[in-house]
Amino acid sequence: DSGVTQTPKHLITATGQRVTLRCSPRSGDLSVYWYQQSLDQGLQFLIQYYNGEERAKGNILERFSAQQFPDLHSELNLSSLELGDSALYFCASSVGPEGAQTQYFGPGTRLLVL
Amino acid sequence: GQQVMQIPQYQHVQEGEDFTTYCNSSTTLSNIQWYKQRPGGHPVFLIQLVKSGEVKKQKRLTFQFGEAKKNSSLHITATQTTDVGTYFCTTSGTYKYIFGTGTRLKVLA
Numbered sequence: 001d002s003g004v005t006q007t008p009k010h011l012i013t014a015t016g017q018r019v020t021l022r023c024s025p026r027s028g029d030l031s032v033y034w035y036q037q038s039l040d041q042g043l044q045f046l047i048q049y050y051n052g053e054e055r056a057k058g059n060i061l062e063r064f065s066a067q068q069f070p071d072l073h074s075e076l077n078l079s080s081l082e083l084g085d086s087a088l089y090f091c092a093s094s095v096g097p098e099g100a101q102t103q104y105f106g107p108g109t110r111l112l113v114l
Numbered sequence: 115g116q117q118v119m120q121i122p123q124y125q126h127v128q129e130g131e132d133f134t135t136y137c138n139s140s141t142t143l144s145n146i147q148w149y150k151q152r153p154g155g156h157p158v159f160l161i162q163l164v165k166s167g168e169v170k171k172q173k174r175l176t177f178q179f180g181e182a183k184k185n186s187s188l189h190i191t192a193t194q195t196t197d198v199g200t201y202f203c204t205t206s207g208t209y210k211y212i213f214g215t216g217t218r219l220k221v222l223a
Contacts, residue, residue: 002156033211042202043157043213058210090156100145100164100206105156 003027004106006091012112018079021109025072025093031055032074033092033103034066043090049074050097078111086113118143120203120214128222133193135217137186137203145205146179146186151216152199160188160201193221 003026013019025032034046045058049068060066063081068074078085088108094101119138127133137146145164149157161170163179163186170177176189190197198221203214 002158035213042215043204045211045213048211056210092157098206100147100162102147102159102162103157103211105158107156 002104002106004091004093004104006089006106006109008109009107010110010112012114013081014114015081015083017081017113018077019081019111021076021078021089021091021111023074023076023091023093023106025074025091026104029093029095029104030072031094031097031101032068032072033094034060034074034076035090035092037088037090037108039087041087046076048097055097081113083113086111118203118205118212118214120201120217122217123215124218124220126220126222127193129195130192133190133197133219135188135201135203135219137188137214139184139205142183143186143205144183144207147204148177148186148188149202149204149213150199151202155199157202190219193219195221195223197221 005024007022030051033048035043046060047066048056052068063079066076090108092103092105094103147162148160151157161177167181168179174191178187200216200218202216
């Protein structure tokens, strides 16, 4: 158990809908990262927040947005969903903001868009 | 942009055989990290390498960072069924976290 929690574990929705994925980082970690992993694909970095502020942006679509709240939990919002958005979404956390940090991954949210 | 390629993409070995995966970059890397993801699981941190030519060992696993800091390798000696999973290398470019394509290892008992 990494100490990172993600809810829900599974999500099934229809195209055009909007969903929110939630992540709680490890106690003491200030950075939260979001990744997308499609079937048989590697991990695509989406976005990083550090202590409530956006720190780094990766290949995140404009239909996707995220935020980190004062209690440090984070939410990833996916809107106007398309079939291709079906994937495993991981949240990870680390202590600090810098690149070379050990990231602790949550169990993931599996999203299926029908 | 910075890209990290891993080879091979898949590897099947007999239990007891050795296994190596390679991570290559077109640009110099400031650091390299290795993660393991078991089937159905999430990535778990294994090690970080920072120095040119650095070699680190964890029991049967040996990690190496190239002299030019453009490549890295993970070698497993005498694989066991518990080694099954996908091994990813990753690096943090300027504010971006780039994961390699991964090497999926299957160990046949």
